[in-house]
Amino acid sequence: MVIKYFSWIKEHIGESEELIDIPSDITNVDQLINYLNEKDSKYNLLFEKKELIKIAVNKTYSSFDTKVSNSDEIAFFPPVTGG
Amino acid sequence: MVIKYFSWIKEHIGESEELIDIPSDITNVDQLINYLNEKDSKYNLLFEKKELIKIAVNKTYSSFDTKVSNSDEIAFFPPVTGG
């Protein structure tokens, strides 16, 4: 699985992109966040600011219950500020 | 008094501008139109299409009861179609 981070989330996590192998019992975004949160404290932010963070699965806006697998590209980012 | 005509009113009247001396008992636009209408049949249009014609006195939108005198510039034109 590719996980991408943008804006201040990227700076907090310390990388813009990671390759992670997730166990097969992780099947949606919510489970993925819990899994990362237990794995390393650098991911606590994703867990703590859950309601503020936008999620994309395969470059499409998604939600906590969107299905994910190891072949997907996930992105976490703050609300957008272009224009 | 200067009277100006624009668009199809100008073509109907046959001139874009006229200098006319009006009698002192003509004091508003409505009286002016009646006066012209009696003077020459070329002005009948102004009388017949009264409700369709826009009036300006001294380059400001005006109405039938706007006061006029020999020192004013009057204009008759159809609804505008710029833009």
Next chain:
Amino acid sequence: MIKNSPVIKVKIQNEDFDVSEETRFLQQDNTGAIVNFVGIVRGYDEKNNRTIHSMKLEHYPGMTESEIEKIIFESYKRWQLTGITVIHRVGNLKPSDKIVFVGVSSKHRQNAFDGCNFIMDWLKTKAPFWKVEENNNKRNWVSFNESDNQALKKWKK
């Protein structure tokens, strides 16, 4: 650094205008948004189902400028614009020619959209311009469009 009075330009001319140049003119120190409207002469009159080869625009010198200035003043008061430009071409024009430019700038985007839209709607109903369409040897004075009066309703406060 912050200018409080807007830059304003009103031109009635036969010459074409340059949209980039007009956009630059509207940009002030505190400008965050610019909205430009460009009107184009269309080569087909749908209402009367006929092709237009050329058109001629006439105006009422003096009154046209003063009516446009009234509209600009009203739009400035209502939307705190930082710049306002109205350029209207007159004389002979052909299909595809640009005919009118209305550009406004402001700090934030919605004021710029509304200010520009407001000016166009009022210009259409108040500024003394008249179009005559030419098609082979026929001349046809364009008639006022009632939908332009309807468009003004959205600006009732």
Next chain:
Amino acid sequence: MIKNSPVIKVKIQNEDFDVSEETRFLQQDNTGAIVNFVGIVRGYDEKNNRTIHSMKLEHYPGMTESEIEKIIFESYKRWQLTGITVIHRVGNLKPSDKIVFVGVSSKHRQNAFDGCNFIMDWLKTKAPFWKVEENNNKRNWVSFNESDNQALKKWKK
């Protein structure tokens, strides 16, 4: 002569753009109205009361383009536009730099005003771009403006 499908351009780039050139691109045979929005980097952050020396924009390649295309498709269906262009700059920008261009063309003016305004409002809330303001040695990620969510309400059918 009448084209039924609109011309469409979406660009994410560091380079500046030329408003005249983009206006010409939007003009089709049946175009009567073009509305352009140009966003400008402002040198002063009023919310936080500070001067901005420069800013940097990042985006999510692939997703940004696809979100913009969704907005464009929706605006085309709703207003029968004849042309739609979205250019958004990324990378380092300074105050007074142009940052975004949204231009649309249509037969009649109100569709062009509404289509352009609609695209800007949705771009502000959906297109993945993020701004970081730089002021001396401080970096400040710009936070989302709740008024941008409110702006979407006017597009409820």
